[in-house]
């Protein structure tokens with residue numbers, strides 16, 4: 001069975017002081033969630049102080065982005081080893097990075113290689129725009145993103161399927177819709193890595209996940225957790241989502 005992952009993508013929110021406060025609220029709420037892997041992805045400055053607060057807990061840290069080069073003249077960027085000092089995970093190719101910062105399947109691929117070479121587990125984001133969805137291109141788009149983004153990498157990774165029209169809009173996909181696309185993604189992963197490995201890879205859903213709809217996603221056959229944006233910024237809301245994941249595990 002694939003252990004569910006509930007990851008919080010804080011995006012460009014929370015100063016270090018605010019981040020500490022949020023984490024101190026999250027930690028006690030997560031104590032019971034022993035069958036769920038909880039990952040926090042705060043802004044880079046909060047990685048070090050939060051790492052200290054998470055010592056001795058089951059909660060893990062990740063970054064929201066990084067460069068693929070090991071070091072050098074890349075003003076404003078974060079190197080893989082800098083992330084690995086504090087985190088185990090790194091979000092790669094989030095749709096906001098693709099839309100606002102010029103990331104492509106090619107740069108995603110370079111970053112996935114760099115993450116794996118550094119011992120980080122990449123959380124690779126894929127998903128279609130509203131126009132692509134309406135033109136029935138969802139399968140083609142996510143298949144291309146997976147094939148190009150994961151060229152010549154290994155299967156130590158996590159996928160997050162995030163339909164762009166569902167991110168931050170309050171318009172989540174239905175559990176069934178998301179599950180269908182995630183099955184397509186798993187089939188492409190099977191082409192790349194073989195069926196057995198593809199069955200082990202966690203595929204998360206992301207896009208307006210909240211406490212009230214989380215169970216609808218987690219009860220699906222192929223959805224192994226969530227990448228949560230807005231609802232991850234409040235301890236109670238985030239804990240509700242983790243509790244929904246924990247509840248699914250207990251049922252099975």
Ligand code: PGA
Pocket residue numbers: 009162166167168169170206207208209227228229230231
């Ligand atoms: P949202 O964001 O939960 O606010 O829709 C999800 C994401 O962008 O990862």
